[in-house]
Amino acid sequence: MSTTALEPIAHHSTVIEHDGHHGGLIPIAPERQLQFNRLGMWLFIISETFLFAGILIMRIVLGRNEDGFTRPELSQSLGLLITSILLVSSFFVNRAEVAIKHNDRFQFNLSTFLAILLGLIFVGGVVYEWDEALNHFKPDGHIEGGLFFFMTGVHALHVITGVLFLLIVFFNGIRGHYSSKSHWGVESAALYWHFVDVVWVFFYVALYLIGTVPETVAH
Amino acid sequence: MLIPRPLRILYHIGLLRGLVVGIIAMIAGMILTNIVRAAFGMDTMDLMLPLKALFGSTVWQARTNPDTATEIVTGMGAIFFTLGFLAGVGSMNDWFAWSIGRKGGDGHFHPKEGIPTWTRYFSFDTNHKVVGIQYGLTSVLVLMVGGLFALIFRTELAQPGLQFLNNQQYNNYIGIHGLLMIAAVLLGVGALSNYLVPIMIGAQDMAFPRLNGFSYWIGVPAAILLLMALPMGGFDTGWTAYPPLSVKAPLGMQFVLLSIFILGFQSIVGSINLLVTIFMMRAPGMTWFRMPIFVWGVLAASLLQFTATQFFGLAFISVLIERWVNIPFYDPARGGNVTLYQHIFWFYSHPTVYIWVLPGLGVISEILPVFSRKPLFGYKPIALSSMAIAFMGYLVWAHHMFTSAMDPFLRLPFMLTTLTIAVPTGIKFFNWIGTLWGGKIHISTPMLFSLGAFILFLLGGLTGPPNGLVVTGIHLHDTHWVVAHFHITVFGGFLFSLLSAIYFWFPKMTGKMFNEFLGRVHFWFMFGGFATFALSLFRIGVLGMPRRYADYDSAWGFGSLNMLATIGAFAAGGSMLIFIFNMAFSARYGVKAAPNPWRSRSLEWQIASPVPEFNFSAIPEIVGHPYDYGLPGAVYAILSPEDQVAPLEDAYTPLDQPEAVGSGIAAVPVAGD
Structure with missing residues (x-):
């Protein structure tokens, strides 16, 4: 809804010409449309929350086995690193949103770019992590390892979607498509990015922190 | 117009466009998946096999006992079909336009010269x-x-x-x-x-x-x-x-x-x-x-x-x-x-x-x-x-x-x-x-x-x-x-x-x-x-x-x-x-049919049938309860006179309207909640 939604729709007079009996469309005020968009976006995020909650429930249920509640054998430092990178990217996304609210185009473009870069580094980190993890376990081995690939995979898919949104925002941004008054595209992409980020905080805890690594892992 | 009219009409039926683009995308998706799988050294699916099974006497074993390659390649084909279909129907045109910074359409129906309006029911x-x-x-x-x-x-x-x-x-x-x-x-x-x-x-x-x-x-x-x-x-x-x-x-x-x-x-x-x-x-x-x-x-x-x-x-x-x-x-x-x-x-x-x-x-x-x-x-x-x-x-x-x-x-x-x-x-x-x-x-x-x-x-x-x-x-x-x-x-x-x-x-x-x-x-x-x-x-x-x-x-x-x-x-x-x-x-x-054959009080029955393109020419104002049937003087909504084609239900008494359907038993209005 980035560009059209905020401009008053001026075509409705043409519709009246087609049918003289009744009136045409009463245009929806931009501020009102923005409220619709925000509510719709938040409802979408609530909906997505149920998906990730379901995955976390799977992790909790399947994590319990004969060794107690276990977690996969993962590189703690790498996990902490990519988590930090994703959190920092959220900071830049927020910075971009604040910048466009103040019509600061340079900061906006720079911050969006940095956020995309950090997002891509995060995806790269996940791929590296997968490569490392494959030394210890396979997706088709024990469910614990399988869940690691499933959870990081589903999340990475959302991160890639978020990066695509940010890329759209970035390329439209450098061509001057947003302003302090009209930047729903930026706002929605930022909201989505923050959400994906918050999901990772939970996934990080679920995969890296809770539970114990069993002594005898069948490699 | 160089294109003959029947072909233009067919083109404007979104469903057909979607099917054509969807099938092309499906084939492309299956070939692409096969190429990617081959590039990573994984086994591929013989794409001719379903056709052979369809037109020849070959038995397609993977149908009842699928191997992973067949599953993933046909599955990706199905996903590409869906995406191609949605793009072909034109359901994402405006979103594509916005994402590359264009203005996109206004999101409303505009009749096209020479295209019958029934096509809109088979299009986006x-x-x-x-x-x-x-x-x-x-x-x-x-x-x-x-x-x-x-x-x-x-x-x-x-x-x-x-x-x-x-x-x-x-x-x-x-x-x-x-x-x-x-x-x-x-x-x-x-x-x-x-x-x-x-x-x-x-x-x-x-x-x-x-x-x-x-x-x-x-x-x-x-x-x-x-x-x-x-x-x-x-x-x-x-x-x-x-x-x-x-x-x-x-x-x-x-x-x-x-x-x-x-x-x-x-x-x-x-x-x-x-x-x-x-x-x-x-x-x-x-x-x-x-x-x-x-x-x-x-x-x-x-x-x-x-x-x-x-x-x-x-x-x-x-x-x-x-x-x-x-x-x-x-x-x-x-x-x-x-x-x-x-x-x-x-x-x-x-x-x-x-x-x-x-x-x-x-x-x-x-x-x-x-x-x-x-x-x-x-x-x-x-x-x-x-x-x-x-x-x-x-x-x-x-x-x-x-x-x-x-x-x-x-x-x-x-x-x-x-x-x-x-x-x-x-x-x-x-x-x-x-x-x-x-x-x-x-x-x-x-x-x-x-x-x-x-x-x-x-x-x-x-x-x-x-x-x-x-x-x-x-x-x-x-x-x-x-x-x-x-x-x-x-x-x-x-x-x-x-x-x-x-x-x-x-x-x-x-x-x-x-x-x-x-x-x-x-x-x-x-x-x-x-x-x-x-x-x-x-x-x-x-x-x-x-x-x-x-x-x-x-x-x-x-x-x-x-x-x-x-x-x-x-x-x-x-x-x-x-x-x-x-x-x-x-x-x-x-x-x-009369605009309000059932003498309902609901908003949709007050306006013309079939309902105009944008329902109301002015947004109605609601002043009462929707279900006050039989209560004299109860008003539910005030519509603009242009929209209000049906007579106000509240003015109704059974004696006034001989075309009333069925036969009544008791006529005592009872106040509800």
Whole structure:
């Protein structure tokens, strides 16, 4: 809804010409449309929350086995690193949103770019992590390892979607498509990015922190 | 114009464009997946094999016993087909335009020179009424196909022994019947809510018209994929797709999983759209407790739908992932847990019953006061009971699992929540009786169907507690009693309400009147046939005949009851042909209907039939209650004189209008809530 939604729709007079009996469309005020968009976006995020909650429930249920509640054998430092990178990217996304609210185009473009870069580094980190993890376990081995690939995979898919949104925002941004008054595209992409980020905080805890690594892992 | 007109018209039919682009994208996607797989050194699928099997005598082994390459390549083909279809239909044009910084269209219908307007019903359109009719037509079509499968295996069950189906075919048909009917009912909910909600709340369209068109069109490739499951080897799990069987099922299973996953998008974006519309676009003066009850039903159903559907998607996609990359979610030997699937699955699949039924019960609440000429008894309890049912709907899922590996301790709390849900449902029934009581009842086809829905849903409700109680539930589990129970619930709660709604709003949609005689014939065949079917099945179920079996021992003596059930099913199914004839014939040759033939107070009946492109030329103002039938001087809404084509209902007295349908009994207006 980035560009059209905020401009008053001026075509409705043409519709009246087609049918003289009744009136045409009463245009929806931009501020009102923005409220619709925000509510719709938040409802979408609530909906997505149920998906990730379901995955976390799977992790909790399947994590319990004969060794107690276990977690996969993962590189703690790498996990902490990519988590930090994703959190920092959220900071830049927020910075971009604040910048466009103040019509600061340079900061906006720079911050969006940095956020995309950090997002891509995060995806790269996940791929590296997968490569490392494959030394210890396979997706088709024990469910614990399988869940690691499933959870990081589903999340990475959302991160890639978020990066695509940010890329759209970035390329439209450098061509001057947003302003302090009209930047729903930026706002929605930022909201989505923050959400994906918050999901990772939970996934990080679920995969890296809770539970114990069993002594005898069948490699 | 160099292109001849017929070709231009064909090009402007979005459905055909979508199919062409979709098939091209499917082939491209399958080749691409093969290339990527080959590049990573994985085995590939011989793409000529399905064609050879189709036109030659080669047996396509992978159909019934799929290898991973076939699964992933055909699966990616299905995903590319869906994306290509959606792009080809044109449902994402404006979004593409926005994302590359272009302005895009205005999102409204503009007639094109030389292209007939009927093409808009087969193309991407953003008008909520067009989308609603698209949903409705698709729903009836899918309903008929699903019903046909039911009649096929019902005929097989009429007598003991296997007559013309083998076990595999029987399994395929019960599974595809269940899923097609679920799709049909969800499409029917979409039809009612998309068509009615914006008009009922006094809005010109939905909050997100483009998303609305998109949410319809994503259902079409899903339905096509679902039907593809049969030629692709079928699936022997039934509609529930329980692992580990679904992990090992033929190739058709993955088309089912993908199809339902894609259909989930329709549910989620459709319900979010409805929620934003209901929250934000109500006309001035329409407070929460002045909303029509149907809108309350849709609100409650949408709240369930936009959250719980994610669990359905999760359940199905996890099975798909186990099939594709062998992550052992549901393989206990490698730490998986089969019961987990049932929890995730039923966390959606029980609430989905309320997603169907709540709008259906809303329709009954709309129709009863109109045909009783009395205020709806207990507006607030009815409205809030929908919300209570929606909330309770989240807490009852494990009553489907009393015989599973779930901890037996959990049966008790789920039994209690299950029985508690009878309370808000009972509130609706008592208030409906209160509405009918002392009313001036007019029996017309919509009212007949609503009363039929009332009776059937009551029977469905009363046969629920024996399933919910652990003691009896374990005996009745997986018998035909359960089959009869959920069929009677869905028939009463949704299908009869849907038919009632179609008859009721048919004059509004088409501007024509249906044939009342054929409508009544349809009702009596449908009601009688279905009641015969359901009551026979209840009996067979209590006696212990299990469901999902193609055959039964003649010594059990179920033959005559099964024959009776089959006859009933044919009567009900055949009556749908009368319905379709009536609708199609009346839409073209029917008598012109008055703008407000039922003398309803609701907003949609005050305006012209068929409804103008943008419903209202000025947003109406709501000043009173929607159901104050028979109360002198009660005003519901003030419309602009341009819109108000129907005479004000409040001016009505039965003596003034000799064309009033049916005959009244009592004429004393009773004040309701």
